[in-house]
Every structure is written in C-alpha cells, then in structure tokens.
Amino acid sequence: MTDAAPASAPQGIAFTLDGVDELTFARILRDVLHDAAFARPLQVQAQEPRPGHPARLTLVFAPQERARAVGAMQRLKTLLLRYGVQVDSVQVPAES
Template sequence: MTDPRQGIAFTLDGVDELTFTRILRDVLHDPAFRRPLQIQAQEPRPSAPARLTVVFAPGDRARAVAAMQRLKTLLLRHQVQVDSVRVPEGADRDADN
C-alpha cells in the first residue's frame, strides 16, 4: 500500500542553525501549519542544506498551498532566500489562485 500523502519541499541553502531554529519555532506556533498538515524538518548540515516540507493528504491540497504561501512569508521575515521549492503535480495550479 502506498502512502497517498504529498509534500511541498523548501530547500534553504545557506541557513545557519540559529536561523533555522527560529524559523522552525515560528512554524510550530503558526496555526497555518496545524493538523492535518505535517511539517518535516531537516536541519542544516555541512553536507546538506536545511529543508522544510509541508506534508499533506490529497484532500488537504488547498490548505497545504495556503501553508506554503505562509511559509514563504515567514522565510522573508527571517531574510531567508529559498533555494528551491518542489511542488507535487497539481498543487502548483492551486498556488496561482
């Protein structure tokens, strides 16, 4: 059985541990990221950039796209440049609305 959940992944190249911790704190306290969404976090390492992924079930796509927009705002507040965003097929069309 395959997992139907999808994820919108943000790669945060050049983010240090302190900034990543502050971003993660803001995400965890922001209602835009509450259940049924899930946030997966990968801290920055010398061999890999920081990464945040908004994980969602297909029925929660609209909520996930709104959370993606909110995450972009939080990252700007911390003056973080997003290196890349990977959006699953179909979610990008919702992001335009």
C-alpha cells in the same frame, strides 16, 4: 508497472533552504510550530542544516488538503522573508 502513488497517499511541498544557519533554522522552525497555518492535518518535516547539506522543510498533506497546504506554503514563504531567507528551490507535487 507504474510508480504513481495512490490517490490517497500523502504528498509534500519541499523547501530547500541553502545557506541557513542553525540558529536561524531554529527560529524559523519555532515560528512554524506556533503558527495555526501549519496545524494538523498538515505535517511539517524538518531537516536541520548540516555541513554539505542545506536545511529542508517539507509540508506533508493528504491530497484532499491540497488547498490548505498551498496556503501554508504561502505563509511559509512570508515567514522565510522575515528572516531574510532565500528559498533555493520549492518542489510542489502535481495535482492528481
């Protein structure tokens, strides 16, 4: 038995943003939601910062949208730099 997802299952690039306060996170999210790089068919999932839990942004995409998702990942890194945000970790799924 295998845990591998089907080839068409959505994948995600997850950013952990440790130390980001709620106001900065809201500003980042606003910019992401108004930027064409993150438009459908990509999806952005957001988890606001909470005590003991860092903020997270995940770019969700279908495998056939991988190139677009990687471009959006680069754009997100640029947006984060604008706010002086240090990205603690980025989890990128392996290519199928």
